[in-house]
Amino acid sequence: xxxxxxxxxxxxxxxxxxxxxxxxxxxxxxxxxxxxxxxxxxxxxxxxxxxxxxxxxxxxxxxxxxxxxxxxxxxxxxxxxxxxxxxxxxxxxxxxxxxxxxxxxxxxxxxxxxxxxxxxxxxxxxxxxxxxxxxxxxxxxxxxxxxxxxxxxxxxxxxxxxxxxxxxxxxxxxxxxxxxxxxxxxxxxxxxxxxxxxxxxxxxxxxxxxxxxxxxxxxxxxxxxxxxxxxxxxxxxxxxxxxxxxxxxxxxxxxxxxxxxxxxxxxxxxxxxxxxxxxxxxxxxxxxxxxxxxxxxxxxxxxxxxxxxxxxxxxxx
Numbered sequence: 001x002x003x004x005x006x007x008x009x010x011x012x013x014x015x016x017x018x019x020x021x022x023x024x025x026x027x028x029x030x031x032x033x034x035x036x037x038x039x040x041x042x043x044x045x046x047x048x049x050x051x052x053x054x055x056x057x058x059x060x061x062x063x064x065x066x067x068x069x070x071x072x073x074x075x076x077x078x079x080x081x082x083x084x085x086x087x088x089x090x091x092x093x094x095x096x097x098x099x100x101x102x103x104x105x106x107x108x109x110x111x112x113x114x115x116x117x118x119x120x121x122x123x124x125x126x127x128x129x130x131x132x133x134x135x136x137x138x139x140x141x142x143x144x145x146x147x148x149x150x151x152x153x154x155x156x157x158x159x160x161x162x163x164x165x166x167x168x169x170x171x172x173x174x175x176x177x178x179x180x181x182x183x184x185x186x187x188x189x190x191x192x193x194x195x196x197x198x199x200x201x202x203x204x205x206x207x208x209x210x211x212x213x214x215x216x217x218x219x220x221x222x223x224x225x226x227x228x229x230x231x232x233x234x235x236x237x238x239x240x241x242x243x244x245x246x247x248x249x250x251x252x253x254x255x256x257x258x259x260x261x262x263x264x265x266x267x268x269x270x271x272x273x274x275x276x277x278x279x280x281x282x283x284x285x286x287x288x289x290x291x292x293x294x295x296x297x298x299x300x301x302x303x304x305x306x307x308x309x310x311x312x313x314x315x316x317x
Contacts, residue, residue, distance in 0.1 A: 005051075008034040012051050013060055017081065022065040022073025056157065064159065066219045145207040148183070150214040151192055155180045158225075160197070162217045166209045167286075171314050173211045178203070179221045184231035193231045195223040202226075204234045247280035248298040255294040285310060 011032045015023060029035040029044055038044040052074070056062055061080040065073050147163065154161045161180055166173035179195040189206055196203040251259055253272045260266065265277040275298070278284075285306035288295050297304040 004034065008032065008047075009051055009054060009058075012048075013055055013076070016055075016060070016062060016074060016076035017078060019075050022063070022067070022075045024071055024073050028074070056153075062157075064157070064219045072219055145190055145210065147192075147207050147210040147214050148190060150216075151180055151207070152183055154214070154216065155182060155192075158221055159216050160218050160221065161214050163214045164211045165205055166211060171316070173209075176203075176205070177217060178205070179223060179225075181225055182229040182231060183207075184229075186232045191231050193229045193234065195221070197222065204231060245280040245300070246277050247284065247300065247303050249276050249278060249288070250274070250296040250298060251276050251291075252294040256291050259288075259291065259295070289314070 011034070012028065015028055015031050023031075025045070025048060028048070029038075035044055035048065038047055052062060059081075060076055062074055062076050063080075065075065067073060151161065153159075159180075160177065162175060162177050164173035165176045175198075177197040178192070179197065180192055181194045183190060183192055185191075189208060192205045192207060194203065194205075195201070246264065249259070250269065250273050253268075253274055259276060259278060262278045263276040264279070267275045269275050280300070280303060285303055288297065288303075288307050289310045295307075297307050
């Protein structure tokens with residue numbers, strides 16, 4: 001069985017690499033004997049999707065293209081699947097090993113190890129162990145959100161997705177149709193940047209607010225992907241990190257430690273409350289709402305009004 005699957009994957013890879021135009025499922029089925037023997041269409045479709053995913057996991061870049069008639073085709077361009085000669089010195093190998101160790105406790109551990117094996121085959125010095133170069137350093141990036149892996153694959157394959165997203169000010173999630181660009185971790189949270197088709201503009205989404213499954217929808221992007229995606233800068237601006245004003249809030253004692261870390265001035269008020277002066281930037285109201293009854297906005301008036309409006313919206317459901 002293992003030999004049969006390996007032969008089937010090899011034949012599929014050769015078909016995709018050898019074509020100059022996208023091949024439809026029907027054409028691929030007619031070209032590969034194992035697919036002709038698959039039986040009914042459902043069995044073939046399941047087998048083909050598994051094989052396509054397996055080849056992508058092995059590193060083959062497979063493009064999905066939709067023609068003028070709406071028919072979906074697949075191909076693997078040779079220029080996208082060709083690596084130049086790779087020469088790494090000890091320091092570069094150590095940096096790659098350190099990056100791979102980040103994922104050793106996540107679902108990407110296998111992919112990280114596989115990538116290092118491919119780099120060793122392509123020129124990684126045999127006398128360098130990338131995992132041991134800086135053994136005292138144990139970096140970890142937490143990946144707890146179920147949406148991470150499907151979004152990572154969608155970013156890689158340039159596939160639009162649909163998911164349910166709950167904003168900080170909303171009581172219920174709503175569907176979002178997004179062309180995903182990049183994932184980035186900031187302050188312990190993962191964020192997705194992409195083009196929101198419903199809003200017709202770039203948006204950034206916090207993965208912990210995605211509910212349910214992430215599903216692929218359609219093929220191809222409708223908006224250009226920017227050369228540089230500024231996820232951290234966007235989130236920092238929304239969180240009040242980029243600010244030219246200050247806000248005055250009351251914060252319950254022993255609560256809101258992320259807010260306390262931003263405090264320019266802190267004064268104890270007694271009765272279980274403190275007064276803080278914090279930077280005020282776009283999106284600060286949405287962040288303050290997350291702390292619920294532990295925060296009271298004193299000034300400016302427009303920030304207080306925004307927070308009250310968001311709390312009322314949540315209360316109304």
